[in-house]
Amino acid sequence: MSAPNVYDAVAYPGFAHAQTHPDRLFTIAALFGMTPAPPDRCRVLEVGCGDGRNLIAMASALPGSTFVGFDLAARPIESGRELAERLRLKNVTLTQQDLMSVTPELGRFDYVIAHGFYAWVPPPVQDKLLALSREVLAPHGVAYVSYNAYPGCRIRELFRDVMLAQGRGAEEPSARIEAAKAAIDFVRRNLVGASDYGNWMLDEMEKLVRQDPGALYHDTLGEIYSPCTFLEFMRRAGGHGLQYLGEAEFLEMNDEPFSPEAVERLRSFGPDRILEKEQLMDFLKMRSFRQTLLCRNSVALRRAPASEDLSRFHVSTRARAVSPPSPSTKSASIEYRTPKGATMVTDSPVFQRLMARLEKAWPGSVPFPELVGVCGDAAAAAQLAVRMYATAIVDLHPGPPRFAPRPGATPAVSALVRLQIERSPLVTNRLHADVRIDGDAARELVRRLDGRRSRATLLRDLAAAGVPLAPEALEAGLQQLAQLALLTE
Numbered sequence: 354m355s356a357p358n359v360y361d362a363v364a365y366p367g368f369a370h371a372q373t374h375p376d377r378l379f380t381i382a383a384l385f386g387m388t389p390a391p392p393d394r395c396r397v398l399e400v401g402c403g404d405g406r407n408l409i410a411m412a413s414a415l416p417g418s419t420f421v422g423f424d425l426a427a428r429p430i431e432s433g434r435e436l437a438e439r440l441r442l443k444n445v446t447l448t449q450q451d452l453m454s455v456t457p458e459l460g461r462f463d464y465v466i467a468h469g470f471y472a473w474v475p476p477p478v479q480d481k482l483l484a485l486s487r488e489v490l491a492p493h494g495v496a497y498v499s500y501n502a503y504p505g506c507r508i509r510e511l512f513r514d515v516m517l518a519q520g521r522g523a524e525e526p527s528a529r530i531e532a533a534k535a536a537i538d539f540v541r542r543n544l545v546g547a548s549d550y551g552n553w554m555l556d557e558m559e560k561l562v563r564q565d566p567g568a569l570y571h572d573t574l575g576e577i578y579s580p581c582t583f584l585e586f587m588r589r590a591g592g593h594g595l596q597y598l599g600e601a602e603f604l605e606m607n608d609e610p611f612s613p614e615a616v617e618r619l620r621s622f623g624p625d626r627i628l629e630k631e632q633l634m635d636f637l638k639m640r641s642f643r644q645t646l647l648c649r650n651s652v653a654l655r656r657a658p659a660s661e662d663l664s665r666f667h668v669s670t671r672a673r674a675v676s677p678p679s680p681s682t683k684s685a686s687i688e689y690r691t692p693k694g695a696t697m698v699t700d701s702p703v704f705q706r707l708m709a710r711l712e713k714a715w716p717g718s719v720p721f722p723e724l725v726g727v728c729g730d731a732a733a734a735a736q737l738a739v740r741m742y743a744t745a746i747v748d749l750h751p752g753p754p755r756f757a758p759r760p761g762a763t764p765a766v767s768a769l770v771r772l773q774i775e776r777s778p779l780v781t782n783r784l785h786a787d788v789r790i791d792g793d794a795a796r797e798l799v800r801r802l803d804g805r806r807s808r809a810t811l812l813r814d815l816a817a818a819g820v821p822l823a824p825e826a827l828e829a830g831l832q833q834l835a836q837l838a839l840l841t842e
């Protein structure tokens with residue numbers, strides 16, 4: 354009998370990953386001159402899809418697209434299938450299968466995703482992933498591959514050594530996880546000359562102490578842990594006829610936040626030496642994780658986005674003017690900041706008008722041609738939008754929102770969210786992010802948002818369930834769900 358699958362023995366926590374969504378892959382491909390398949394009519398393959406949480410959320414929001422996922426472990430696939438069946442999803446297929454036995458007969462795909470896979474499988478499986486991606490990708494298809502990267506992972510390897518050595522005696526996974534966490538926590542608290550190592554290392558250790566036990570067990574303590582440099586990854590991908598498209602987090606490609614000396618050097622590489630530029634950025638950032646997008650070698654990429662490339666996009670922002678302004682901000686300048694801490698200071702009246710228009714639309718978005726109206730010039734608007742996207746001040750979407758920016762007369766969340774809330778406070782919104790719903794009243798409200806209840810009915814049903822709400826509190830709750838991009842009506 355073969356050894357039990359480690360992912361069957363210890364569950365890996367599934368999440369929705371916005372950076373793997375066809376919306377994101379479409380966006381970056383289109384910005385670089387490709388003609389990718391529209392997200393609402395595409396075919397997506399996920400390799401090592403775990404419990405399918407990522408694919409199921411995509412499938413439930415994109416009924417016109419088809420999603421195929423497989424994983425070597427049986428249990429996660431079983432639980433994903435059960436969820437897909439309960440949701441009566443006809444556009445998602447999950448199977449238990451070894452990548453090594455998969456053939457291109459699986460079909461053609463516009464998008465191929467392998468998240469948290471490459472660095473944890475042996476080299477022949479890595480090669481098979483790249484080969485299959487090349488074989489099944491449509492001519493303008495995009496493959497997403499995430500992996501652990503050097504140089505940042507050199508530090509992670511050091512922590513892994515500590516954790517593996519200290520947990521050696523323990524047989525049971527839970528005992529190994531506990532011993533590993535205790536070991537790294539002990540070192541973190543007692544490290545000689547800790548301040549000399551910098552806060553970064555201490556933060557990294559704290560992250561390990563707090564990490565979900567299943568994720569720690571597989572990500573850091575797993576038998577295989579093979580980071581590589583970006584250039585080494587691209588050498589392997591190139592060997593399979595794939596070229597570098599970009600990073601799924603567009604912010605990671607931004608060369609602005611470096612010192613003037615570094616910026617000059619980075620910009621000296623030019624578009625034909627982008628691989629060297631990206632590798633140097635890894636050294637400057639001590640990057641430990643990459644989410645690289647690949648496409649066929651035959652695709653001619655255009656590295657400077659043109660205004661036509663943006664015409665179909667919608668733009669949104671979570672950034673708000675910092676109020677009161679920080680003392681260093683000049684009188685005509687406004688500083689904008691997103692909840693994740695991205696900032697931009699500008700004294701440009703055009704820019705400020707554009708931000709005001711976007712702020713008003715949130716959580717909705719504004720079609721790019723409308724922003725051209727605000728800026729008065731398509732080329733300037735395109736340049737501004739790409740720069741703001743690269744600094745994570747705005748987001749770009751391939752079409753209008755798939756959620757209701759304001760609550761309707763009979764508000765609804767998706768059937769997926771109503772099922773997820775029965776099991777956990779973490780639910781997947783229509784921007785493909787997992788968000789938390791905390792508190793009894795909010796949970797009971799979400800359970801009842803099926804698009805058939807008016808506000809009066811909701812108030813009555815909530816009171817009958819023992820969570821009476823004042824009409825204003827209901828309205829505030831609905832507004833909050835709209836802000837979280839959870840409402841579909």
Ligand SMILES: C[S@@+](CC[C@H](N)C(=O)[O-])C[C@H]1O[C@@H](n2cnc3c(N)ncnc32)[C@H](O)[C@@H]1O
Pocket residue numbers: 360365366367368400401402403404423424425426429450451452453467468469470473474478571572
């Ligand atoms: C770290 S988990 C990531 C799961 C999921 N992609 C995510 O990000 O949440 C790696 C997954 O790859 C699967 N896997 C490993 N080797 C595989 C193979 N040869 N064929 C298919 N799946 C495999 C494991 O079973 C596991 O579910």
